[in-house]
Amino acid sequence: MIDPTPGDPELVLRVTRLSKTYATRVVTGVDWALRPGRVHALLGGNGSGKSTLLKMIAGVVSPDPGGVIEIGGVHHASESYGPSAAAGGRLRFVHQDLGLVDDLSIADNFALATRYPRTRLGAVDDRALVRHVRAQLERRGLDLDPRLPVGLLRPTERTLVAIARAFDGVEAEPAILVLDEPTASLPVDEVAHLFDTIRELRGLGHSIAFVSHRLGEVAEIADDVTILRDGAVVGEGEISEFPEARIVELIAGHPPEGARARRPSGQTVAAPALSLRAFGAGPLHDLGLDVHAGEIVGVAGLVGSGRSSLLRGIFGDLPATGTVSVAGRVLPHAGTGAAVRAGIAFVPEDRQRDAAYPERPVWENLSAAILARYRRFGRLSTRRERADAPSAMARFRVRAPAASVPLAALSGGNQQKVILARWLRADPRVLLLDEPTQGVDAVARDEIHELVRDAAERGTAVLVVSSDLEELEQLSHRVIVLEGGRLVDDLRGDDVTREAITHAMHETGA
Ligand SMILES: Nc1ncnc2c1ncn2[C@@H]1O[C@H](COP(=O)(O)OP(=O)(O)OP(=O)(O)O)[C@@H](O)[C@H]1O
Ligand SMILES: [Mg+2]
Numbered sequence: 057m058i059d060p061t062p063g064d065p066e067l068v069l070r071v072t073r074l075s076k077t078y079a080t081r082v083v084t085g086v087d088w089a090l091r092p093g094r095v096h097a098l099l100g101g102n103g104s105g106k107s108t109l110l111k112m113i114a115g116v117v118s119p120d121p122g123g124v125i126e127i128g129g130v131h132h133a134s135e136s137y138g139p140s141a142a143a144g145g146r147l148r149f150v151h152q153d154l155g156l157v158d159d160l161s162i163a164d165n166f167a168l169a170t171r172y173p174r175t176r177l178g179a180v181d182d183r184a185l186v187r188h189v190r191a192q193l194e195r196r197g198l199d200l201d202p203r204l205p206v207g208l209l210r211p212t213e214r215t216l217v218a219i220a221r222a223f224d225g226v227e228a229e230p231a232i233l234v235l236d237e238p239t240a241s242l243p244v245d246e247v248a249h250l251f252d253t254i255r256e257l258r259g260l261g262h263s264i265a266f267v268s269h270r271l272g273e274v275a276e277i278a279d280d281v282t283i284l285r286d287g288a289v290v291g292e293g294e295i296s297e298f299p300e301a302r303i304v305e306l307i308a309g310h311p312p313e314g315a316r317a318r319r320p321s322g323q324t325v326a327a328p329a330l331s332l333r334a335f336g337a338g339p340l341h342d343l344g345l346d347v348h349a350g351e352i353v354g355v356a357g358l359v360g361s362g363r364s365s366l367l368r369g370i371f372g373d374l375p376a377t378g379t380v381s382v383a384g385r386v387l388p389h390a391g392t393g394a395a396v397r398a399g400i401a402f403v404p405e406d407r408q409r410d411a412a413y414p415e416r417p418v419w420e421n422l423s424a425a426i427l428a429r430y431r432r433f434g435r436l437s438t439r440r441e442r443a444d445a446p447s448a449m450a451r452f453r454v455r456a457p458a459a460s461v462p463l464a465a466l467s468g469g470n471q472q473k474v475i476l477a478r479w480l481r482a483d484p485r486v487l488l489l490d491e492p493t494q495g496v497d498a499v500a501r502d503e504i505h506e507l508v509r510d511a512a513e514r515g516t517a518v519l520v521v522s523s524d525l526e527e528l529e530q531l532s533h534r535v536i537v538l539e540g541g542r543l544v545d546d547l548r549g550d551d552v553t554r555e556a557i558t559h560a561m562h563e564t565g566a
């Protein structure tokens with residue numbers, strides 16, 4: 057057990073009685089400590105207060121009075137703590153939303169966080185900055201031009217850039233690196249890359265705290281764990297004391313409800329709901345695929361294999377060649393409008409950017425895809441739209457103070473659930489999901505899987521891209537494997553296992 061005694065020099069960071077109250081109290085008297093040279097996982101369900109706790113330590117959310125934050129032996133009363141105290145203690149953060157400014161270049165995003173190098177005359181030295189940033193990117197294995205605007209990067213690249221920025225300068229002296237869900241949008245091979253870096257930093261004596269909902273990953277990398285529920289610590293200690301089942305129980309607050317995971321048997325109905333012929337988009341070429349009503353087809357592949365291009369091409373969000381047919385009718389190459397009219401729904405990977413209305417209330421975000429249902433005599437019944445929101449929130453286990461709060465006030469995972477709920481409520485003919493449970497806690501993840509299966513049972517054809525092989529195994533009737541723009545495998549029945557998928561993904565030249 058981590059048993060911090062007061063003033064323990066062994067602790068690099070310690071918080072005592074830390075609380076945060078918005079309309080209600082969301083973090084309640086938390087005591088938390090980090091040891092040097094350890095990787096510490098902060099766990100808990102969506103909305104349990106993880107990000108809020110970390111933001112208080114970063115000094116960007118002001119804690120309630122009465123707590124203490126101690127960094128490197130220096131005490132700060134919670135009421136007088138701010139970002140400069142955090143920075144002075146060599147704390148580095150990668151927040152859940154990454155904190156990157158899309159319109160600025162990668163280099164300028166680095167400079168925002170650290171400082172612009174100056175020439176001797178005091179002018180900003182752009183060339184020195186670009187050189188410095190390029191070296192930092194290379195160090196993290198990223199071959200990107202520092203002058204590229206961050207808005208042009210893929211989610212994976214954005215995450216890695218944010219991490220590279222956080223690591224900038226860290227190596228020089230012992231530091232505390234805090235990562236809020238760094239792996240949420242990373243595919244497996246990138247996670248391995250990140251973990252190598254984390255291990256390297258741990259070896260140098262740095263402390264790393266991170267949040268993740270992927271418990272397999274936690275078991276792999278964490279030395280210590282702390283589990284939050286409803287803003288309070290409900291478990292802490294060394295990882296060896298916390299097998300996965302125990303963690304899930306602590307997160308949920310009750311023992312697991314038995315194995316609800318039913319693997320559908322793969323019943324198929326006559327005409328394919330979705331058919332691709334000689335299909336090409338992005339790196340994909342000459343692809344043929346049929347997905348039947350009621351079928352859930354998983355899509356596996358490494359970064360760059362064309363997984364997201366497949367979904368975006370079908371949806372008309374990316375120029376495509378060949379034909380896409382829905383229920384036997386060929387779609388015109390007419391962009392997303394034609395796809396939507398044919399009954400295709402698409403939940404993109406970068407939901408925050410593509411699909412959310414952060415300043416609008418939760419109820420509006422929930423019904424954005426089914427407005428037709430609320431239209432009578434040409435007028436929108438917002439009264440009914442609002443009235444239906446609580447039941448949709450309950451069904452999708454969205455935790456929010458009320459349906460009327462802006463989406464931005466919800467925890468990251470709860471925002472994901474709202475956007476997913478929006479599309480699952482639309483009962484589409486074809487449902488395209490890109491990383492559907494990214495950032496979603498273990499309990500809600502099962503819930504979302506259940507909803508996807510329900511949709512399939514009602515006749516929706518589902519294509520789901522996921523880097524989480526366990527998810528593909530649990531959810532799919534079939535898994536297709538993409539590699540370098542080609543379909544290299546189509547796994548069925550007993551072959552739908554993590555091992556077989558991994559094998560197929562890494563089989564080159566198959
Ligand atoms: N600015 C805010 N105003 C009001 N309530 C907020 C605000 N930010 C967060 N909350 C609430 O605080 C609670 C904890 O949110 P937090 O983001 O810390 O959760 P989390 O554990 O990080 O969840 P997730 O795993 O989904 O990211 C949630 O109920 C959330 O709605
Ligand atoms: Mg969070």
